[in-house]
Amino acid sequence: MTEMSNTPSRPSALREFWYYFRENRGAVIGLWVFGAFLIVAALAPYIAPHDPTMQYRGNILQPPVWQEGGSWQFPLGTDPLGRDMLSRLIVGARFSFFVGIVVVSIASAGGIIIGLLAGFAPQWLDTIIMRLMDIILAFPSLLLALVLVVVLGPSLTNAMIAIAIVLQPHYVRLTRASVMSERQKDYVTSARVAGAGLMRLMFITVLPNCLAPIIVQAALSFSTAILDAAALGFLGMGAQPPTPEWGTMLAEAREFILRAWWVVTFPGVAILITVLAINLMGDGLRDALDPKLKRS
Template sequence: MTETSETASQATDRPGPLREFWYYFRENRGAVMGLWIFVAFVLVALFADLIAPHDPTAQFRKNLLQPPFWQEGGSIAFPLGTDALGRDILSRLLHGARYSFYVGIVVVTVAASGGIVIGLIAGFAPRWLDAIIMRIMDIILAFPSLLLALVLVAILGPSLTNAMIAIAIVLQPHYVRLTRASVLSERSKDYVTAARVAGAGRLRLMFVTVLPNCLSPIIVQAALSFSTAILDAAALGFLGMGAQPPTPEWGTMLAEAREFILRAWWVVTFPGLAILVTVLAINLMGDGLRDALDPKLKRS
């Protein structure tokens, strides 16, 4: 009776999965800081219409290239200055967060969904089909990611939607390889054998039995891919192959400000800082997710 009560008390005192996750995640202070910055980034993206002082495409022709904190009539009309067309940089940055967040969500969703399905198929497929799938992924990975994205956008046409499609295709092989490796390590375990003996079909084994146990590295990869998607979208926008003017996307803002970099530093500095801070926060958060979800990194 005593041993039974002790076992029951230990089971009761054991923290739930969410509490255990937060316990290990908060040990990484950089990850917690990155999480709060990411939450602020999400809130700015959601409420940009309410926060922004001006319309992001409105042109104030009397205030071209005004420096930050320029006072007009005793009040600061443009806290971060204006660009060459007289548009408020702060308003464009706030709305640009919405585009960046949108790009990250769409790219990660498309790349992860397709990559997970293909990786599961490769992990359970016959050896010849597995070899064909992986060689195709190796070919895609052999090209520089930005160059391949540029080629795809050149074929599809320059636009934000086509840029997201191209970036998702470029990132997909990472999910395929990661999912396949996790499946190969899980499919030989006892619980998979038991499910197979119990009569579980191939699809049930793939998506119900094995996939939930492969999600930890995929979640970490998704967090890191989010920042990669923002960077690649900004790079394509900077090269004129992503979002097109007057869209207030951070990479497009950098492209429009290139010729004014020496005489109007603010038009380049603030979009660049927005990209830097956002990507750094997501990468820090990804490190915390890895520490919290990988059992090998957890300290007893």
């Protein structure tokens, strides 16, 4: 009769990830806040009490409900054109998250491919690619994005393209560094000796082992994309009125900051909370995915 082994089984990767992630209380709070905003963005058309572009001319600059003159019809007040602030903030969350998802997807996809090519390319091609990335990184990111939007034309789509181009070099450098570290290891040599082709080495053998730092970079880039889109919108180069994007809402309301504090405060607080939650979550991802930071 054989005896069953008493050796404890190794926890699953997801359980191990959650164990280290939840040790960072700020990251857990950021995850819950991010999840709440994500739900609001997904359900925006159903939970917004008013059409975000509808103008109620008889309720221009109406204060929030807790201030004298406020009304439950517009709990967070109205903007200079009589549009409901709460509805515009809710729908604006959808635009901000859409910007983050599209920008991170484009920047990470392009950056990973170029980084893999640089990591496996001959020395001369690797040098050319990395010098081009250094040139892009030499410019202030927001200034370069602003120049690209001016060339392409002011719109939310062009703003997303510009921000993705600006963020892409970070993924290229990070992917290349990870590839250069991984390609020297024994499992890559074994795969090469076994006859694995270049594409298989790049995307099947090496890339999965480079994903941890890329995931952390993606989380942090998400908040950067939202901030840059809001900045471009504030400068009139991103989403165009009457689109209820948070940066555009700030731009439209800046001249009323002394008369109606709520038209500037609420979009600014929405941007602040969203970016802070994503950054806290990114710190938790770094702690959970970086083996050097895990405590035994």
